[in-house]
Amino acid sequence: MHSLVRDLARTAKQSGSPVLAVSAGSGQIAEYVVEAGADLLFALNAGLYRSLGHGSLASLLAYGNANEQTEELLRRHILPNAGGLPVVAGVMASDPTIDVDARLAHLRRMGVHGVTNWPTVGFIDGKIREAFEEEGYGLSNEVELLAAARKQGMATFAFVLNVEDIRRFAAVGVDAFIINAGLTPLQFAIGDRRDRLQDSLIHINRMIAALDGAASRPLCLVYGGPFTDVEDFATLFRQVKVDGIAGGSVFERLPVQAITSNFVRRCKTLRLVDPDVEEPGRREMLGRSPAFHDLVRTIERVARFDANVVIEGETGVGKELAASLIHELSPRSKQPFITLNCGAIPSGLLESELFGHERGAFTGADRRRIGKFELANRGTLLLDEIADLSPAAQVALLRVLQQREVVRVGADNPIPLNVRVIAATNRSLAELVEEGKFRSDLYYRLSTVTLNIPPLRERLDDLSVLASDFLQKTAAELGLSGLAIDERFEEDMARHSWPGNIRELRQVISRAAILEDGPVLRGTYFQPDGGRRTAMSAGHASDNALSRRVTIEDIHRAIALAGGNKSVAAASLKISRKTLYAKLDAARQGVTEPVD
């Protein structure tokens, strides 16, 4: 192994902190990261594209002159700002105009210490990749490039996208691998994000497993993928044995994008002082009714202790928000907050969602999956719609809580756990225990403390604070200004029974802002139910057996009857909004198994 890479590996091992290799697209970024303590600088033509506002993949567009671009980046930006850090340059190995040995010697004279295969044909997929390979512009050139660099005494770093590539580079003894964990997305939904992280960790583990059995393990860095902030990397290092990260956009484009857009958005949602609203610090969870203050006080107390908590309340009252506030205010706040909607998972799959499974554990388990408990280790796990757990799943959950360890489905070894569990439900668990539908031993384990969030109609004092907050947020999102709520509309809202609670209120305000003409919203499209809790909206929502019986046709009919309002439709069917969405999703994907 090249001494440069050996030193990096040794320092990482001794200090316990990851190797950070940064592909900088400008001298300024290079200077900042050197000053901040990065270990290695990469000069890849991708950086130049990023500094022009494009993703790294754009570096393949100008495949033809990639080497000239990299040289320009090196000369003008990276080498003058390297501050003594080792520099690794990308070389496009398939460039027919270069003599590889001469190119490497030239880079060495420039002061470059190592070489990597960038841009790489690995990013090109399907027929085009095949054509490249057939025409002699394929991966073999990249393998030969790194073999030649090794002979010239340069450190070698191989960008790899799959197991096959790893094996080919390992055969020529490269010093380090830069394992691509997928494309770096601009943004994605939160739920999506958790899945992508999980998938990516599995992919990386599989790539690393391909190195098992090598005489000495090369340095392994991770590049790309869904990792977009430090917390994501913390998850990566907790769950995968890698030595560090190599990053471009994650150090450069994503933070700038996030900070700039967040800053502008946050400024837009700032509120001027309203003397009527107490607790100006608690922006996320708003309210001023006595019931709300009681709730917040209890949350603050409960958060400090490690007790398990049950949160009860109708759909849309803010159970998930309350759970996340408990987590944020707790000593676990720097650790993961993971949620699982027990009602949205087909019962047969619930155990593997909670506990994970090994590859081949059952038909269809074509890869290992990390369960929610493991993901939440050292943090908090919110089990939403807990009343929907099947009796078998209740037993399994109880076992995990008692033994404080989890065994992945199909595995032998238990994994020790330290997880705080918060359970949310829109039914009374105590009643379910009495009816024999929920295990009492599990109930007592879960409910050291039970929080009950009252429905919005019982704390109408909160209505105006919430409505004006949603109005400001909607105005900022839609780019509208001067929005206000007419007095009649306010009165109508106060007469409504809010079966979908705060979520419904949010929707009513957004809909009015979008559909109505003037800046003063009159509630033209809002139909209060006069505070009568109709048979449709009364009672608690989900019931395991009931939700199983609700068909997709029932859902479409209820949505139509509710004028498109899914919260109201869910309440009318007595299922939670999340279960309704899950059923809609399942129907869209053609899943025939009932989602309960």
Ligand SMILES: Nc1ncnc2c1ncn2[C@@H]1O[C@H](COP(=O)(O)OP(=O)(O)OP(=O)(O)O)[C@@H](O)[C@H]1O
């Ligand atoms: N006190 C509050 N202040 C501001 N926003 C709130 C408050 N309570 C709830 N919300 C908002 O209302 C919406 C619904 O809240 P949340 O998802 O936490 O409800 P829930 O009780 O978990 O619903 P479900 O039973 O359907 O899972 C969210 O957009 C949340 O941010």
